[in-house]
């Protein structure tokens with residue numbers, strides 16, 4: 461079972477540049493959360509701060525009830541073992557085979573025998589669909605395979621929290637769809653707490669239990685998928701609909717009068733739905749044969765109550781087929 465991460469009043473700056481301030485949120489144990497935000501709003505900095513690679517100026521990060529912000533390097537090292545991180549490019553060693561890359565954390569951080577290492581590596585490679593590619597070098601495989609290899613490596617120490625930094629970057633839409641399914645399946649199988657930084661709105665709409673949005677140095681909103689997808693908050697609506705009109709501009713900031721004019725035009729032109737009627741996207745469910753954690757039933761009931769048309773029958777199948 462994954463662990464809860466509770467962030468309170470977190471602020472991070474580099475010199476005089478405040479990246480974000482007073483960020484508070486809880487990543488519920490075992491759930492999938494997505495962090496969105498325009499480029500440069502500090503999403504990667506947030507991930508690095510959670511795992512203790514960067515120190516915040518203020519605030520606390522409680523991982524399984526323990527504040528990690530004041531820990532010394534030795535204790536932090538122990539806490540980091542709870543985390544698996546999938547970096548943007550997979551962060552694989554170019555001169556090592558996929559097998560050796562994935563075995564690396566086991567050989568570095570455990571005293572397991574080579575036969576135990578082999579069993580674990582092959583199990584994780586199987587989970588991400590890479591059996592048969594053991595001897596390939598990272599340079600010989602596609603970007604999607606590199607991401608999956610990075611994911612297998614993030615899994616070998618059986619983490620309770622997995623952080624994904626733009627897992628979909630550089631992948632074509634079909635590979636993104638496969639990767640999303642893999643993420644949902646993995647979450648159901650290992651029940652760890654997932655936090656995904658992404659720019660891909662389609663993924664953000666389908667995959668997570670919770671969504672957060674960083675903008676103008678603040679966490680604009682963090683809450684359930686339903687809450688964000690049906691929100692009338694202009695920044696949230698603009699981002700989740702991928703529109704130019706709204707508070708987010710090319711250089712992040714926009715003139716307030718311009719924003720108001722754009723929003724009025726959108727409303728007058730009938731291009732926007734009435735407040736409160738934002739479209740819900742069907743949720744991506746674990747594939748056939750993968751047992752669903754108990755929370756899925758509660759989530760499906762909650763979503764069915766909000767959008768009866770999407771869920772005509774027992775939870776699960778109809779949502780997937782919608």
Ligand SMILES: Nc1ncnc2c1ncn2[C@@H]1O[C@H](COP(=O)(O)OP(=O)(O)OP(=O)(O)O)[C@@H](O)[C@H]1O
Nearest residue numbers: 474479497498499500501502503504505506657659
């Ligand atoms: N180690 C560092 N020292 C100084 N400034 C940094 C450091 N790391 C990040 N920054 C700055 O913090 C800001 C946020 O960077 P970050 O990479 O977290 O943004 P992001 O939201 O992940 O962007 P993108 O979506 O484009 O990947 C940037 O202005 C960046 O230059």
